[in-house]
Amino acid sequence: TSVLQLERMIRAATGRSALLSYSWYGCFCGIGGSGSPVDPTDRCCQAHDCCYRRLREGSCSP
Numbered sequence: 001t002s003v004l005q006l007e008r009m010i011r012a013a014t015g016r017s018a019l020l021s022y023s024w025y026g027c028f029c030g031i032g033g034s035g036s037p038v039d040p041t042d043r044c045c046q047a048h049d050c051c052y053r054r055l056r057e058g059s060c061s062p
Contacts, residue, residue, distance in 0.1 A: 006048070 010018040022029040026042030028049055037043040 002052075 007018045010016065010022070014021075016022075022041070022045070024030050026038040026045065027033055027035040028037055028042050029045035033046060033049050037046050
């Protein structure tokens with residue numbers, strides 16, 4: 001459900017579908033990610049990727 005929540009948040013904030021508008025955007029939006037973020041939107045995707053990686057690794061604490 002977290003991916004659906006992210007989609008809803010992006011749609012509410014931008015009026016655009018995250019799947020259609022950001023799946024292949026920049027260096028970090030969509031599947032995977034590497035390099036340097038190209039702009040603040042891409043930096044947000046990088047932060048999101050980092051958060052989920054830390055959650056999977058068990059190193060995330062509220």
